[in-house]
Amino acid sequence: MWSLFGDGSEGPAGTVYDLSNQGPYGWSMLDQVIFSHSIVNEFENVRIMTHAGDNCLTDEKGRPNSSTASDHLPIVVKLKGINYE
Secondary structure (H helix, E strand, O other): OOHOOOOOOOOOOOOOOOOOOOOOOEOOOOOOOOOHHHHHHHEEEEEEOOOOOOOOOEEOOOOOOOOOOOOOEEEEEEEEEOOOO
16 A cells, blocks of 8 residues: 555545645545455555546545535455356
8 A cells, every 4th residue: 555655656645635634745544444364465546536427526726625526535456267167
């Protein structure tokens, strides 16, 4: 999840932006997915969503737009499938 904590990766640096108790940082990762470390190798993709269909979930600064959606951005975790041939 470090790539989602603001290290310069593509996309937002967290799921909620709030300066009231964060000092200069603002971004927090409040909506987390918790898995056992043994399943991490089964992750195919982890993304913080900024759009829902045609609807943008962020404002002009890239922060969650609570006036049109929510004050948090959703997380999508895709797990690798098992091929039963």
